[in-house]
Amino acid sequence: MCSMSMPQAAVAGLEPGFRGVICASFGLTGDTAGYDPGAQPRHELHFDAATPAALAGLRSALERSNVGVRLVLSGPPAEIRAAAALAADCGLLDEEVTLLEALAGPRVIYCPHCHTTTIMQGDGAEVECQGCATTLAVTDHFSRRMGAYLGYSAYAEEAS
Amino acid sequence: MTITALQSSVHPAVEGGLRLQVTNISAQTDSISSITLVDPSGGRLPSYVPGSHLVVQYGSGVNAYSLTGSGNAPSEYIISVLRVDEGAGGSIAMHQLEVGDLVFVSYPRSAFAPVSNASHHLLVAAGIGITPILSHARAASDRGTTSSLIYVYRPGAGAHVDEARELMGSALTECGDRNSFQKVLTEQLTTQSLGTHLYVCGPVDFMDSVLNQARELGWSQARLHSEAFGAAELDDGEPFTVNLVRSGVKLDVPAGVSLLETLEKAGKTIPNMCRKGICGECVLPVLRGTPQHRDLYLTDEEKASNTTMMCCVSRSEDPELELDL
Structure with missing residues (x-):
């Protein structure tokens, strides 16, 4: 897992038509390692914050994916809520997104x-x-x- | 105007609705006819949500038929009716209609609406299930949303095939048998971009199979939309007793007779429409006992809570049910 900021980096290693679980963590508190997606293939992303570049990276990953994909977001509320809003805009539904929200944050x-x-x-x-x-x-x-x-x-x- | 003469009274399901005139009847196939209805005074008809249906009175009964237009400012309503010889008689009566006949119909009712923010509609139809799906395809085209259609029909028995071809172009896949359909369906279910929603209409077992496959391939329930038009054949069931608590009456429901029929014979007026466990009109509150749910309307959670039941098809697991009636 490495820190990325460019859209290209976020889709590195992500096959087109991905239908597994995208796990995106934000900041220091974000950690999706404990999330068990079962037998589903898993694509890990980490961003320092929900900056426009980070969100563009997440958007590229979602646009590369197909119906069937799930998204797990972890980190401070402000960061993962911004990411969840982006996911909804990409066409993901509430029940397809899991939020692992850090208890406190801006x-x-x-x-x-x-x-x-x-x-x-x-x-x-x-x-x-x-x-x-x-x-x-x-x-x-x-x-x-x-x-x-x-x-x-x-x-x-x-x-x- | 043979039919009008038979309609001595207006059925509750179409009361307060519209009185329309048949202006065209065209055979789609040997057993499917399209019927065009207009306002006899020449007015524009109410718009409707894509996938809506119309309740049409025949004699003393009513049937629901899907509207095939986009629903946007229509000057006519077109329904397509499959003649079912062993049915309750509605489809046969519809096939006996003639140009000029007047019929009582409800306002359009929406129970299969498109999702407004979907970026693509994946439409799946089998047989006469094409009717609401065609409405969706037309509406999507009008609104500039993309759609694709998989249409399964027996060769020579497909209604609206030419319209579907003209409307969809290369986005239409026609299948004549289950094997070729399986291949197309699996391919389509695994290659949709994230804004796609699925709409399916056809026989119940066909829809179940499509929806199950979609779920297995990771489609969440909120992406799946279906409209049942034919319930599976139900067995006669076991006899049971209902205790109508508010009325202080106990009634026996014999095997082969529905709870709805039993209540009607006892003089109770229960709002109802499809009498097949689809429309949800005849819902009754259950106070005690476990209903044997056989309807397609209640969700799994609602069925498990055992607080309501559809009295047209559902029966009882226990010897006695208590109803708030």
């Missing part, structure tokens, strides 16, 4: 005012949007499509 907050996402450390109730500097109140409403929690302008109703 969250991704979506700003509906400027449509950017902000990574939030810790478990506070507010975060400043990195796109428009609005102070966002963080909700529990999670979008699987975006892999992010919904935020909203925290003080919109106060006179300024």
